[in-house]
Amino acid sequence: MKRRVPLTIVFIVSLFMVIQYFVPLDSWAWMYQYLIDWTIIIGVFALLLGIWSLLRVNYEKIQRKSENWQYSIVTLLGLFIMIIVGFVPGWGNLENYTYQHLFYYVLVPIQATMFSLLAFFIASAAFRAFRARSALASLLLFSGLIIMIRFVPMGPLSEPISEIATWILQVPNLAAKRAIIIGIGLGAAATALKIMLGIERAYLGRD
């Protein structure tokens, strides 16, 4: 019972999803839309599980006074303030001033800055890894360098470099990506099929 019901649900629902792709009728389209809507709603319920886990982990850190426990207070404060601001009865929606400003002046700058750290990390990764250690590494180094140098005005050399760069992007790039995409397509389809048939079931745990 504990195993069979979930596997049956998986089979029926997934089979429906496969068949509906080929059936353009209204009733099937509606059913499809319902299923998608439902999964989104279940996903929101799941957020509660997430928040619960977050609360628990941080609460325990504070209680046990484990290393850096003070910062867990910051997390919980941020969480509560944002929730209160977002849920205060009567404010009723997310257009309210405080909520929007917390978003624009706390979330957005941190997010953008985290993202921009990539500029530094891409440089350090290139410095460390682009070395002629082996034949393969040298190829990586060579094509990476060609593409980067393309940026720099180099007088008469610019033209041929730009040609080689474009060729790499057009030819080997196409071949490699196509091979990877085909592999991914097959692997993903096979995994999906295994899930449908109940062969791949690690996601259900073992109890």
Place this chain on the structure above:
Amino acid sequence: MRYKCIIAAAVLFVGLILPQALFAQEDAEVPDSLLAEVQLEPPPQPVVTEGVDRPNDNGHKLTVKWKYPEEGVDLIEGFEVYRSMSPDGEFQLRGQSPADYFEYFDIGGVDKSDPDYMANDEDYYYKIVAIGKNGVSSESEIGGPFQTSGQVFHTGKIPVLIGVVIFAFFTVYFISSAKKGKELYVRPLAGIEAVDEAVGRATEMGKPILYILGIGTAADIATIASFTILGRVAKKVAEYQTDLIVPCYEPIVMSIAQDVVRSAYLEAGRPDQYNDDMVFFVTNAQFAYVAGVNGIMVRERPATNFYLGYFAAESLILAETGNSIGAIQIAGTDQITQIPFFVVACDYTLIGEELYAASAYLGRDPLLLGSLKAEDWAKGILMVVFLIGVLTVAFGWDGIRELVRVNL
């Protein structure tokens, strides 16, 4: 008498000469007004020819077509399309069409509550009105009845159906032959061979192992493959009694990962060592998650980092931070744009399909391995098709594209 002569002359002048003078002045207008009178005739009549249901859809749409004489095109502004549910009912304007375009695609509402609703399998009548440039228009005879209907099967998708059937057949065939105990060879994957070593190293150093499932949902194939690998890693970790940290981006992924790890500990005979705090939720904002995981890395200093699953731009931030703390890093994703960053910054990278294969490989489950064989067969077939494609093109036939065209 003289009097009369003057009056007569005046009358003559007014009656004969003045009009002439006036006409001379308005020379440009004369032919125009004359023409207008001629042109007040209505433009030619359109003739409704057919109403075609659009194939491979859910109905509610119809293409009305009509004929129109070529000489009429220049005389009209365009057409108006009217529709009714009975030939003598009230006709409603549906839309316009340019003068040189003789069909109209009538899209009705799908929902019964929609005022624009157009029912399937019911009669509709159309009337086309040609609007003349002179303001006079002419109506066609009523055309119809036409019907629109939904189709049960989308014929444009036949290649996909064939693909699904063939692929499912291969998979089931090889899985069942694997079940019968046929030995299947699977080539070694460096990244997966390294798992044991990586866990062992962490144990020796007394440091934890960090396992990142990426920022996909529980439904992403990459995440599901990663669950299987996580199960394997967790079992090893339990056997070696090392610490495991699994920070999660998505609550459902977290729930499943908890089950997977708990099961692995159970299997390793150490259920008591598992607790839910090993697998926890951080946040489901991409860069907040990265910030949190970065913090964990620099503070907990894991000996081994696994990045297996769906990754976006954060891949390099994680892998570089992981590198800076000297961890062994094993990565794998099916996101093509992120693979280069993992290849550059990690010790081992599973490229695309290798990630899915790894889950089968680690499991050593004949059922899972059987499907790898099926994938290889599909690849083989594809290579043959490529070859045929190249050969046929060399001989001047380009039909292979048409055979596999999917029409939405």
Place this chain on the structure above:
Amino acid sequence: MNIFEKMVALDRRWVFLFLFVVVSFAYFFRNSFSVDVVTTKEVESIYDFIEGAEPGDKILMSFDYDPSSLAELHPMSRAIMLHCFRQGVQVIAVTLSQYGAGMVEEVLRDVSAEAAELYGREVSYGTDYCFIGYRPYPAFVILGMGENFRVFFPRDYYDTLLDDLPIMHRVRNYDDVKGVLSITSGTTSDMWIIYGNARYNMPLALGVTGVMATDYYPYLGNALFGLIGGWKGAAEYEQLVDQPHDANRGMPAQVAAHLTIVLFIIIGNIGYLMSGRKKPKIGV
């Protein structure tokens, strides 16, 4: 530890610091020196395409991005539109991005005003450009526009009948425009290729973000006649139309950063080769 070993083992924070200093320097003084951008064929071919158009020709521009990619994609949108208005080419704008409509409206208004000022003529809605709006499900919209623009857009963004706009007069589908340019930050570029070009075979070019660009190079020459990738592509176009702006101003920082990284790679390799140290090969 000799000098070469030091070069190999250089703390990555030196790389960070150097990069930060160089980029801020280049950015601070971006107006003091200009970089001569080397133009590439894939951008030139879009330029030539519009340059070769007759006044009165129309192109369809699909702005498939939203405000989050505005900074990266706006410069190319602007440069292309300015070029169109300079040539008297009429622009039919559409967006397939859910949050794009408001932004496109603003972009069109700003650029048309700028063009009017630059070229000293009136650039007006309905004759020089129009905006037909947004519809969901991009694949279907692209297919539908191949039949007739009016299938999904009977009226423009401002609720005017398409037939009432002089620019749309006798414009039915892709056959009646000279080409399609999609400026995109998402997956609509694939759909333009699969459902637009493969099905209707109209000339198609893309403007994409820097991260996406490598995915579309393979289509150059078959599905695409041109491709503009990120700031570099935009800077090239700005230079071609002789209207250097945001993208060109960003170029000194870009060139400096690229040079810095190349320099560090060279240092690393010299150190590596001279010190003769063997490290584990990169893993695959």
Place this chain on the structure above:
Amino acid sequence: MAARNIAGYVVLALIVIAFAISVVLKGLLLTVGAFLTLFIFSFLYKDNPYYKFAEHLFVGVSAAYWMCMGFWGTMVPNLFGKLYPPMVGGVLPALKDNPAEFHMVIPLILGIMLLMRLSSKAGWISKWALAFIVGTTAGLNLVRYLRSDFIQQINNTALSLYVTGATGFDLGATVSNIVIFIGVMCGLIYFFFSKEHKGAFGVGARTGIIVLMVTFGASFGYTVMARISLLVGRMQFLFGDWLGMIR
């Protein structure tokens, strides 16, 4: 140790002073954004209390942000609003008069099932909800991947290995097409799992990985541009919007 502590306090004091000055000159909001930006950048040097602060704040606030978005953006209009429209009349008057859609009970039940996992006894029932989600997307994925990543690719196979252009035989294009053909074939060979990479097959796989490496290098090199743009954007914020040094 004492010296380090003192240094730490001096830094803290300086930051507080700078913060105060900035609040006076530029307003609170911009100052908060700017300081959080600097805190995150400080991670590049090393982990420190300021980064920890920004990081933990970010985690808490973002988790709550998505929670609120999920509630107001999905639950209210799509669940409550459809189950019992009058309930959300206060916030979404447009929905008030819609008829109730009772099928929405299903996700409600599945959602509650999912939450049951917090209980140790009834936890197993949460798997029904998981099965529903996984099943839905597994079916979708099967067709989607086969169509776009497999069948679509056959569409692009019919290459000519002998290209003639306007001026006769086109050597460049011919070479390119041959490289593409061999590259795709060898790439596929690399992804064969059930055959040992030995002999001719091994040569093919080796060639495949060479093509992959060239591509990875190129993708990496090309991405540098996009990442530098991000940094320039942050500089614009710090030096332009905040400090007003550049325009």
